[in-house]
Amino acid sequence: FYWKNMISHPIHKVPIRGSYGTASHQIQNKFLFHSRPLATKNNVPPYPEYPHPIYGSDYGKTFGDWATNWSLKMMSQVLSGDIKSVFEYCIVSIKRDLQTALFFLPYIVVHGIICSTKETYPIILEEIYTVISEPNKPDEAAVKKRDLSSRSELQTKCAKAVFNIIDFVVRFLEDWTAKHISLYTLKETDLTHKSLDGFLNDMDMLLLSRANYKCGEYSRALMYLETYVKYKPHAFQDVLWLFLKIYARLNDCDAIHGIIAVRETEATLEETMICHKATGQLQAATAYYENLDMKTELRSSSHASLIQCYLGLDQPLTALRKCQEIAARTTDMVAKMEEFEAEAFWRLCDFDSLNNLVEKTVVSPEGSWNMSLSHAILSFTRARLVAHILAEVDEFHEVVERIKNTSDMSVSMELARNCMKEWKQRLEVVKHCSRIQEEIMCIRRAILMQSVKVFQSNCSSVAEFFYQQIGNSWVESAITARSSTAVSENHCSILSYDFSSLFKVLFVEKAKLLWAKGDKEAALTCLQQGLKQHLSQEYDSLQEYYNNVSSDDQKINAEGKLLLATYLDENTYVDVDANINNYQEAVNACVQWEKSYVCLAQYYERALSNFKTTLERNVDGSEMQLNAVMNYAESLTHGCQYIYKALPCLLTLWLDLGTEYSDPSRCPRYKEEALAKLRSSLLKMNEIIRNLIKTLPSYLFLPVYSQLISRVCHPDPSVFLVIKEMLTVVLSSYPQQALWMTVAVYNSTNQLRARRCGEVIAAAGFSSPESKKFLKDFLRLTQKLLVFTDMPINENHKKNDVYSVSRIVPALEQILSSPTSSRIILPIQKHFNIVLPEGVESYAGHQVYQQNEVYFHRVQDEFTVISSQQKPRKITIVGSDGKEYYLLCKSRDDLRKDFRYMEFCNVVNSYLAKDEESRQRNLQIRTYYVAPLNECSGVIEWVPNMVPFRSACIVMYRRARIYQNLLSVRELLKPEMYDLATKRKCFMERVLPIFPSILNEWFRAQFPQPHKWMKARTAYIQTTAVMSMVGYILGLGDRHGENILFDTMTGEVMHVDFNCLFNKGLLFAIPERVPFRLTHNIVCAMGPLGVEGHFRKCCEITLRLLRSNGDTLTSVLRPFIYDPIVSWDKQTAGRGKNTEYTNELAVKNLKDLERRLQGMVKSKGKECYVALSVEGQVNSLILEATDINNLCQMYFGWAPFL
Structure with a gap:
């Protein structure tokens, strides 16, 4: 169709051709005058009479035949002349190239559906259902291609093509609906919408889900299953088994726990075994399988699961015996059992038996993992490893050969240490899942054990080092087990190994495992005995101890003593003085x-x-x-x-x-x-x-810079001098970042604060001409930004009105466009992310901020005003990198609260990144930078690709054609009109039916690809949970529909506007009654499990982390006490002009915060507090946030009905 378009127009009438150069003209002329169309309306071959369905017929013997012939058959049903012409001109390409056929197939099917008749439409459905309904082998067999018959392989490929077509239909319909809804042209009689919507309604979503599960498309299977449940909610309990199997395949333990929580009936034995295995409770799963095996013959998949459980429990000998037993009585399981036998042999380091097994087994290039791995390990032991399946084994072999060829012992040890360092780095980037990491460590232990044998005679130092690494690997296994959800069952076998005499550090991890299991006496005994064994000799003085004990042994000794002191402290076994002595002994054991x-x-x-x-x-x-x-x-x-x-x-x-x-x-x-x-x-x-x-180094004071700057009015002169010295060091070393954090105090209306801040800046050493000019330019820029922010805007401005920067503050544009202007970094989050060194040895020369800084270059003249009470201005800054950045200049709002909230969130993020469970789930808070310029104005980083929660809901209501103006329910939610019972009834029967749950559809529309949808939905749940807990601890209110934003690229949630902190919402005319927003739309978007599973678990992890680090987090917020924040307490705003101000309301609020961090929850209707566990506190908060009695009394503007 491209050639037809060009040939049908004379050259002089093709306007775009003139823009090409001479060389391009020559190429175009060659094709224009010497080429002919591949097909025209006159030479399109007639369509053959295809049978239906094509799949399974002579026209569908191969995947290529089926895709091509179905494309041609569907093409014959397209009635639209122009569209059909486009397809027909590509017939030759479709016939000759499979990729072209697969590219056009979704388009052809869409238009075939639109143009279908009563006779042709059932044929389309017949083809689809024939493909996806054919019985398939269990998905365990589908994982390995060598086990697939050609028939099942054909069915899988055809099914996946059908799934892609259905996904394309969904995207096509979403785009069509969005376009025509926005143009108000979508009618009930719209043929495209009616045809495609009817087609999707005719799809059996449960069948599609099961077919996707069989093909290994688990994300899509989940998406279709949730769609099925959405339209048939009564069937939810009936399909929980399929949810369970999908989540087990996705290794989603949180969702599995959610299924257990929502199940109304007792789980079947098979479901129970799946739950135990998926959640790491391998001991319980093994017991179930063994019990079932005694009663009845297990299926092949259950046999495999039983062996996997034994291997997961690190019981290879038991697994080996079971494999041999199963192979002896079930001949069709011999090949499968041989694979497990191979793994058991290399785990046992029985390489002779492994060699005998591998020699009688032929491994194809696409063979099983265990057999291929066995070949790799055996090749390593024979020193004949070439390019192989395992890069790590290959590289380790190279290291071993280099050590063999090196006579210098120091070089050999350096090679060994570097190899182990690389292994450690690799393990850090692996997904933090105990099963995955344990598999890797098992392989490494087998390789290292062989290396010990290689070097034992001629290179004992290297052999001893590798032997120590095996011990360290066991320690890592113990740590991984301890952080898993099933400590008592998952890695109990670690406790059966008595390595204390060989690997001195293992007794510490063994004690931790015992403590985690609840066996506290055994843990204390293990520690005490381990310390005696580790340090059997007594020294007369610490100096003698330091001189005779290696640094590694000192560290192990200190770890044991500290753990002992901690356990004794937790259980109050000893008094304060004894505890201090115990902790002091740990300090003395390793002073570094x-x-x-x-x-x-x-x-x-x-x-x-x-x-x-x-x-x-x-x-x-x-x-x-x-x-x-x-x-x-x-x-x-x-x-x-x-x-x-x-x-x-x-x-x-x-x-x-x-x-x-x-x-x-x-x-x-x-x-x-x-x-x-x-x-x-x-x-x-x-x-x-x-x-x-x-x-x-001065950068270590950056995390507390705001805490220091808030205390510049400290009443003690000697203390102020030290504060000044500390601030000066930071300001002189990092002026770009520090000045943005200082300028609000410099512009303070409090005379003492402003004067002392000026003293700090004066002492910072801005004495050179360049630094003087930089300081002058920075202060000028911030002053002009203040003028721009505070300049009145026309009260009657419209939403899309555009204003000019040069007309309001011409000096702002002049400062930035001046060629002599100093380079000033943009106040955006990436410039303030602190990267601390890994250890004290990296202090010198460490770069705490990233180097690719972006500076102000110029400001775009046009800016917009956001329609809100403060009328903030959104300006566009062109950075030094040529990209556009957006800043929101906001007045009449104390942004110091927002700044401190973001600072608090950054500290929380640092803890979330260090915590094992949090890191597994990638828990984090989306942050942005806030730069207060004084007490009531400032600049906020504008984050792109965000859409407000309210807007997302309204868009979906409009697409569903059920949207009603929010003002229509205002009269129904007037607080003074009804008593609680009437409000509740009105809210449930008249308000909520107008605004049904629909936010889940926004995620489907925004992320049409199944894996992206699942990833975005998970990110949404996780960020919602983290912000819910953090917001609750800080008493964050005013979470209306414009203050919660969704990232359209990732699905993550970001909150804005933190003016309503420390339960200020309780003082509103209509008090806020919920701890955070958890309305029906928020819950609906989490999927059928709702608050169970992901949300609850992420809440518990976050709250536990906040509570365990309560003292530190409270210290971050302590500057609130010393900031005269006018909006908190207007009566005391004028006080403290010449002294350090103490905000008594802030003191009270911090006390309330500390109470929440201690798990104290107010009893209903009473003033007394009850201390709850983390799980109890989370459950109480969820119930409070979803309580209809609370929601129906919320302010209309908060939109509790959305």
Whole structure:
């Protein structure tokens, strides 16, 4: 059709041709005058009489024949002249090239459906159902191509092609509907919409789901099954078995737990076994399989599952015996059992038996994993490994050969260490799943054991090193087991190995496993015996100990002592003094270990909480405070892994003690001797902090910069001088980032804050001409941004009105466009992401910020005004990289709350990234940068590709043609009109039916490809759960439909506008009654399981993490106490002009926050609090958020009906 278009027009009438060069003209002329169309209306061959269905007939013997002939048959049914002509001109290509046929097939089928008649439409359905309904082998056989018959392979390929066609029909219909809905042209009689919608309604979604499951298309199977349940909700319980099998294939343990929670009937034996196996409870699954095997003959798939359970439990000998038993009594299982036998042999390091097995088994190039792996390991043992299936084995073989050919022992050890380092890095990027990682570590142990034998005689140092690595591998297995959900069953076999005499560190992990199982006495005994065995010799002094014990052994000793101290502390086995001694012993055991210092300091802090009054805490506990500060400070000199725990808590102890000492109203309570004691402690702390400033790299103070800048009005002069010194160091080292965090204080209306901030900037060393100009340009830019932000806008502006920057603030454009202007980074999140070094050895020369910074280049003249109360302005900045960035300039809103909230979220993200369970699920908070310019204005990073929750719902309501104006229900939700019972009835019977659950359809429309849909839906659930818990802890309210945004590229949720913090919503005229938004649309988008499964588990993980790090997180929010935030307490806004301001309301709010972090939940209708477990607290919050009695009383603007 392309050639026809060109030939049918004379050359001089083709306007685009003139834009090409001479060379292009020559090529075009050759084709125009010497080529002929492949097909025309006159020479299209007649369509043969195809049978129906084509699949299974002589016209569908191969996949290519079926795809081509069905395309031609469907093409004959297309009636639209122009469209049919396009297809007919491609007939030759469709016949000759399978990829072309597969490309056109979805288009041809779509138009065939649109043009179908009563006679042809059933034939289309017949073809589809014939393909997907044919019985197939179990999917276990479909995994390996060598086990597939040609028939089943043909069926699988044809079925997948049909699935792609159906997906294409869905996308085509979505695009058609979106286009015509927006143009208001979609009618009930629209042929395209009516035909395609009818076709999808005629599809048996349950059949499609089962067919996809058989073909291994699990994401699509889940999508179709959820569609089936949507239209037949009564059948949900009947298809739970299929949900269970799909989620088991997807290794989705959270969803499986969700299925268990929603099941109304008792699970069958098979379903129970699937649950146990999928959730890692292999011991229980094995018992079920063995019990079933005794009662009846197991199916082949169950036999395989039983062997996999034994191997998963690391019982290869039992697995081997079972394989031989099954093979002896079931001849058709011999080949399958041989594969498992091979794995059992190499796990047992029985390479002679493995060799005998492999020699009698022929492995094809597409053979089984276990047999191919066995060949690889045997090839390694024979030193004949060439390009093979396992790159890791190949590379390790090369290392072994290089070590053999090296006489220098130091070079050999370096090669071995580098290889192990690379293995460690590889394991870190593997999915954090215990089953996957354990498989890798088993292979590595087998290879390493062979290497030990190779080097035992001629290179004992390398052999000993590899032997230690085997022990380390067992430790990693123990750690993985401990972090799994089935500790007591999943890796119990690790405890049966007595490696304590060989691998000294294993006793620590063994104790942790015992403790996790609940066997606390055994864990303590294991630790005590392990420490005695590990360090059998006693030393007269610490110096003698350090001189005679290696650093590795010191670390192991310290880990054991710290774990013992922790367990004794948790169970209050000993008193405070004994606990301090236990923690101190851990510190003394390895003075280079950061963690022991942090744990000792935290224990001192916990001990301080036992003092009833601040007076007792500061006088009687002054030595404890000083020791806590000293240990926090010492930890930072040995690493920064715990910097978010150590530094905020250190500063809080120091600064609060200084405030207490300098407060005239509190001094009379202290006796002169007590004041002297306080003064002495304060001076010592000042000296400790000064030493940190001198010894630590300045970037380590970046995480607490805002905490420091909030205390510039500290009443004690000596403390202020240290604060000033610390701020100056950071500001001089990182002026670009630090100034954006400082400018709000510099522009403060509080005179003392502004003056002291000016002193800090003056002391930062902006003395060179370049730095002076940079500071001047930065302050000018922020001042003009303030002017631009605060400039009044026409009250009658319309939504799409465009304004000019040059007319409002011409100087802003001039500053940025000036060629002599200094380079100033854009206030966007990527410029403020701190990357800390891995250890103290990396402190020097570490780059804490990324190097590819983007600077202001110019501002686009046109900007828009967002329709909201504050009328924020969205401006476009062209960066130094040539890309466009968007900033939202907002006035009449204290963005310091938003800044602190984002800072809090970044700290939470750092903890989520370190936690094993969180990392497995990729839990995180979507953040953006907020730059306050003063108390009531600032700049916010605009994140692209976001759509508000309210807009997403409205779009889908319009597509479904059920949308009603939100104002239509306003009268129904007036709070003063009805009592609670009437409100509830009205909400349930009159409001909710108008706005049915539809948000799940937005995800289907936005992410039409099944795997992207599932990934986006999972990301949505995870980010919703994390933000729900974080928002609850901080008392975040005002979560209406415009403050929750969805990322159209990933499905993640991002929240904006954090002005309503610390339960401020309770003070509204119509108080907010829910802890977070969990309305029916939010729940509906999570799938049929709703809040069960993913959402609940992610909530529990997040809340547990927040509660366990409560002290640190509270320290991050402590600056609120010292910021005179006008919107919190207007009566005290004018106070504190020349002193450090203390926001009493913030103090109260932080107390409430601490209470929530302790699991305290208000009893219903009472003022008393009840402490709940993490699971209990999450359940209570979910019930509260979904309670209709709460939702029906919410403010109309919050839209509880969406």
